[in-house]
Each structure stands twice: as C-alpha cells, then as structure tokens.
Amino acid sequence: MSVPIRDGLRRLPAGTDTPPSPAGVPAAREKQAHGHSTALLLLLLAMAFSALGPAAAQSPRPRVFRGAPVRYVDVVNTYPHDPDAYTQGLAVAGDVLFESTGRYGESGVRRIDLHTGQVLSSQAVSEFYFGEGLTLFGDRLIQLTWRAGAGFVYHRDTLARTGEFDYKGEGWGITHDGDRLIVSDGTSTLRFYDPVTFELQDELEVWDEVGAVSGLNELEYVKGELLANVFPSELIARISPETGEVTGWIYLRGLLDRSSAPDAEMPNGIAYDSKHDRLYVTGKLWPYLYEIQIIENP
C-alpha cells in the first residue's frame, strides 16, 4: 500500500505520514520496531542516541538494527575529506574518488585524490537540482537528483556532461551490479534500471524479520551483496539483491570523532574498490574518509 502526496509522483509506504529527507531534516515520525523488544535492542538504541550528540538529540530516534547479525568496523586508513562536501554519492576507481554533493546551490560532481582529499576537478549542478547518488558504470558517471526526477551522465575523466535521463519519484542512492543500475528513494523499495536506456526493469522490497526496512540511502554493490546507508542512522544494511532480505548490519558508531566535527551529519557514502578489495565510507560534512574492514566484535 502507498499513498500519493503533493506532486502525485512521490509515493510513501503505509505508516509514514512525512517523507524522510536526505537533506538532514528527518521525518517527523520514524516507524518503530514493533513486537517484543529485547534488552539488546534497547541498549543499542541508547548507544545510537549517545553517538549522535546534542545537534541530533531533537531528531526522532534513529533506526535500530533488529534480528540480523551486527558487525562493526576497524579503520585501515584515514584520509582527508572536504568538510564542506554534503556527500550524497560516492564511488571509487583506484586512487580516484568520485563524489556527488547535495544541497541546492552547492550540488555537483567531483573527482578527488583519494590520498590527499584534493578535488582534482569538479562540475557544478544547476541550483535547481539537489545532487544525490552517484555510480561509475564503465566510462560514465551517473548521478541522481533528489526530487527533480532528473539524472545526469558525465564522462568519468573530463566530467563533461554527456547525457540526461528522467525517472519517476525521488532519487537517493545509486549503484550497479555490472548489468543493472540499482536505485534507492528513501523508502524500502529498490529499483533496477537498464544502464543504457534507463528503463525501469524491476523493483525489490527490502525487509527483515520485523518488516520493511525503509530509509535506504547511499548504495554500493560489494561482492554480491548490496550495502545501504540507512537514514537517519549510523547503520549500513547488508541486503541480498536477489531476495531483498537484510542479512546483517554494519554499525559505524564511533567511526567519526564528533567532538572534532560538530557539523558532521549522518554517514552517507560507501565506495568499493573491487580490484584491491578496499571499502571506503564517509558522511555528510565529514572531515575524513575511512578505509574500513568489517569485524565481528567492537
């Protein structure tokens, strides 16, 4: 079930009356886990709150992980990241990062030296668009915009814009599995598109043992599974692209020392270097980008 709202294009899952926003303005009411709460869940909820600091204390509760196994991260390397970059999309090829930034008037796409964080080149997006997800497909960078239903294509080396396409609804995160583009819109639904024609091919509901898992944001396809930042939280969902099941959670709590970065917002940016098997994460207005390793215990 879904209900139409304002523009008639965006549709929300039943049970939410306000759309979650990637702009740092969370939904007024976050769907809460129901059924029997465990002590572990409450403890983790408290931990998630404590990690957010005073700026986020007025926000609704972050989504907590439920039944699936929880994993943590170790930092392998720390690199500088532009603390003014409102990260909405992240991809990598070797030593070059590709980043999409959001906010009206500040949106764009940029190539970045992984090691120094220096912006090698950039391309602004018109002030009418709020930049969102970004993926590298062959020589093409494919960027979504939030509510405009417009996607942009750039050459990966020159950032020259080589194409545009339309899609229905909001755009949040985008990645690909080698054959299809995979797109999130902040709900629990992922959509699969043809990477050349941008025609919608399939939809997938993301769920766990409690129900739909919404707030799916920045995406990365990693060794057969989909990783998704879940907004608003410090969690990454591990999703089966075949069934939509959340098979586990990666908890990023404590990754960024927020006392040194008071303006930093949610983690939102996952990039995987398949050639070297390196996984990177950063966040909106984060001063650092981290190469991480997933570990079993904190």
Ligand SMILES: [Ca+2]
């Ligand atoms: Ca990504």
